[in-house]
Amino acid sequence: MATLETFYEVMRRQGITRRSFLKYCSLTAAALGLGPEMVPQIAHAMETKPRTPVLWLHGLECTCCSESFIRSAHPLVKDVVLSMISLDYDDTLMASAGHHAEAILDEVMEKYKGNYILAVEGNPPLNQDGMSCIIGGKPFTDQLRKVARDAKAIISWGSCASFGCVQAARPNPTRATPVHEVITDKPIIKVPGCPPIAEVMTGVITYMLTFDRIPELDRQGRPKMFYSQRIHDKCYRRPHFDAGQFVESFDDEGARKGYCLYKVGCKGPTTYNACSTVRWNEGTSFPIQSGHGCIGCSEDGFWDKGSWYARQSDILQFGIEANADQIGTTAAIGVGSIIAAHAAVSALKRAQHKGDV
């Protein structure tokens, strides 16, 4: 790596004309929902700012985030990876392997100290000294801490890095821990989802590189532009919810009519994500559109908030699968029986001491 190249220089080097470059800036502005007056700003930023390297680490994960990412259509992932960012390390996507690959980490960390973005897919397991996830012969925890030290910001890709996801579900034997609980001194952008929507991933990264700042985050550290509303709030089946028209069981008449999936466990009302607006695979569809309820994959601890086919979540503390209403009804019947018995005894006692009181 020689001097720090700007985005524009990289694009020109790859044979992209200035005309195409400006078109690209307009498209980016449109993708981010910005007005046309922002296009010159984006162009200016890309002409003057050095390309920001991104180091993409993989901990305990299933690579579904990467799989989603490479399917981004707006912007195309090839534009993101080849033109916009300098994805200097991603052991899944990169050509080099072994020591060569690991050497890049040190090189970037030194050259761009405090100026690179760390993207984390998956999370570190802390039990057994981190031995449940080994990268290049060392625990992933060590690699994460080392690379995070000089990072400008950290992106937590997916529910694993953001909240823990399946490997952190009860009883979490490896003590898989979300990134923000291990790295506490860096700005962390959570992009939850299992996986997150491709356009959300590229949108977040494009925003950060274009404006050189992290997007506005909500209370849980998620970018507001994609996670400020629930699936339910923008669901196209919402009119059926308000009308009280529900799918009672899969394949019933309501299911065929496209009624609301609330009664068969849709987690749309408790899930913050952009599925009902951005949708998946170039806006083709999303789970509810295909007739299955949302499982709430972008929410904290969603694996432990089942069943995915009942509205109310199970309360596991009772050892059996029971929801709040079942527990409440049982308690009410119990108290009711006690009261009936108590009333009977009271009446007997009163009869015994008649006239006393």
Place this chain on the structure above:
Amino acid sequence: MAPLDDAKPVATPEEEGTAAPAAGRFLKAIYVYEVPVRVWHWVNALAITVLSVTGYLIANPLPSQPGEASANFLMGYIRFVHFAAAYIFAIGFIGRLYWALVGNHHAKQLFRFPFWDRHWWGELFLEARWYLFLERKPKLYVGHNPLAQFSMFWAIAVGSVFMIVTGFALYSEGAGQGSWQDKLFGWVIPLFGQSMDVHTWHHLGMWAILLFVIVHVYAAVREDIMSRQSIISTMISGVRTFKDAEAPADEEHERPAKRGVRVG
């Protein structure tokens, strides 16, 4: 802890002029619950009933409605009634808090939990023993007995705050980020973990209050029949009447010697 009921001289029926002396057994009548307390009690009771029924139906909706979605709004109406009743419940609770500040000392009892008062705990266990048929006679109280006060404090004072806070947090999700509900109560969602857990706890809160209601109604009816003071009519008229001559336990400053002194 200050005494719950500071000494109020026993008013004879003639002085108070509210009780019915004709029955002959009513020896005393004391004005206990002021109008705002009584109005709040019944409004709150109605609100809890409406909130519980609609809340249950929100979690377990009625069977699907036939016809076009545009011709139906059942779930919308149920949710509207829930939210409207919730506002009445919350505003009523604020009003009741205010009355605890400006009302008589009985109005404050709901919000008090005299944890450090050993004498209070003693009477609480005495009352519990009476309910377990281990005591022949309960003590008389002008206000709430300690056991009732204990359950009211937790189920209604604490329980209402819990339901209002979790309820408005859930409401803020629909009201949207930046709404006043979100600014005031939005922090609750991440505190519990996520929205689903807030729903679950909001449900459990409803059941806790309903269990209290069941016990409360039973105890009130039973006390009215079996004990030596009025209960249900007191929450309507505000006047507590006593059926025999013994002085209530909380009538004087807490001097055990005073109890048992015959007035009539």
